[in-house]
Amino acid sequence: MSDRLSYLFEKQLLQESSAKEKLELLTLMADQANEQQTESLLADHWDAFDADRDQKEPVFQPGQGEEILNSILTAHIYPAQATAKPVRLWPRIFVAAAVILLIFGVYFYTHTSSVNDDLKKTAYTNDIAPGKNGATLTLSNGQKIIITDAHAGNIAKQSGVKISKTADGRIIYELIDKNSGSNEFNTLSSARGEQTQVRLPDGSIVFLNAESSLKYPTSFARLKQRAVFLTGEGYFEVAKDQAHPFIVTTTNQKVEVLGTHFNINAYPGQASSKTTLIEGKVTVTGKQDVVILTPNEQAVTTTGKTRVKQVNTSNYTAWLDGKFSFDDKTFEETMSEIGRWYDLDIVYEHGIPEEELIGDAFRNQNISFVLRLLDVAEIDYKLDAARRKLTINGKKNRK
Known part of the structure; x- marks a missing residue:
């Protein structure tokens, strides 16, 4: 028996739980290992609730319980570190659904209206759809290509490099003439509600989050450094090249690597710029200092001062996993x-x-x-x- 589950359950009944404690309680209740204890706690509280209820109509009609409980348990508000488990429904499904709704104040349904009417209330009549893959590619000559409108296949050719789009919207740069190339730059931009991915001429892969942009040379063939410029957030998988360092410049930081994986968050207007290292080693240069990161470390630059801290990197790369x-x-x-x-x-x-x-x-x-x-x-x-x-x-x- 989990003393923690009982403690958190009673605390929530008194409406004294913090947001963190509520989420912990939901996680414990969804764990099959606590099924028997959870059912007992719910049933005891249901008996008290049902005895005091003036309404004679049943709280739930037959067939609603499984739908209601699943809608709650699939809300995806459990702590990120908790391992997702398939939920096996408790035998007293209607009791479980009703009491969870009661004690957490998540009133997806009322006692007197139909399921369809309440679902409309829950779903928000003025809902907003999520973002999607998309971006705008600006070539060195100023031509703009809306990636979502472009057909898969070759979309441009510049400086000895062929630029193409895959069926799933990724942008691919392929070096076709290493002796060609001038000092030209392209810019890939994602608007609000967009994300995109590009493979640069050296084979490095960059993922751009919403409202971000990456400026980069059309070819690295004749350059001593692979220098790019980021605004917003990007995740980098840098191709190894000992002779040509890869440098990412943002407003507050300059990140230099030879080959590694890292995430940079540097949106305009934010108090801090953050570089999070997943694997390898990077050097982060701020306006006042230089730090070297090892895996699971983050460099945070605020008003020119950079500090290093240990982090759970999955908190900062979750957007890559949707x-x-x-x-x-x-x-x-x-x-x-x-x-x-x-x-x-x-x-x-x-x-x-x-x-x-x-x-x-x-x-x-x-x-x-x-x-x-x-x-x-x-x-x-x-x-x-x-x-x-x-x-x-x-x-x-x-x-």
Whole structure:
């Protein structure tokens, strides 16, 4: 028996749980190892709830329980480090679904309306679809190519390099004449709600997150250094070349490598620029200092000063796997990431909440699913899809 599960369950019944404790409780309840204890706790509380209920109509109609419980347990708001497990439904499915809804205040359904009516209420009538693959390629002559509109195959040829697009939207640079090439640059840009991937002429692969851009030479053939310029966020898998260092320059950092994997987050307006190392070794140069990173370290540059800290790198590369990870990030960083992916302006009506959100969510879901994270954290907000605006009002007032 898990004493922690019982403790967290009772604390939630008293409405005294923090957002982190709520997420921990949900994770423990979904674990098959705690099935018997969870069923007992739910059944005991259901008996008290059912005895006090004035309404004679059943809370759930036959056939609704499995659908309701699965919708809750697949909300993807469990901590990122927890291993996803297939959920085997408890025998007393209606009890489990009803009490989970009750104690967490997630009222997907009311006692008097039909499932379809309540589903409409839950899904938000002004929902917003997630972002998608897409980008704009600007050639050295100023020509712009909208990647989503371009057909798969060859799309351009410059400086001894053939540029093509794959069927899944990736951009490929292929060196066809190493003796050719001039000092020309291309720029690949992703708008808000877009992400893309490019293979550079040297074989290095770069993934661009939403609202980011990468400027790079059309060919590295005659260059001593492989220098590129990043705005926003990019993940780099650098091809090894001992003779030609690979250098990424952002507003606050210069990252130099010979061959490695790392993530850089350097959006304009952010307080800090962050380089996170997954494998290999990199040198990060700020305006005041130089640091060397080893795997699982992050260089954070703020107002010219760079510090190094140990991190869980999966929190900073989750976007490559189609997920948001909110652990170890400020509330503002979390909401900015959501805003860029859903092309949504975030407005703070009464300042930025101090609440630190935790857990993860899938990026292929509509915004309504992701905003459940705010519900769990008891943050009051208003979504206006027509104006693509999310207003954060602050912590909900408990009555």
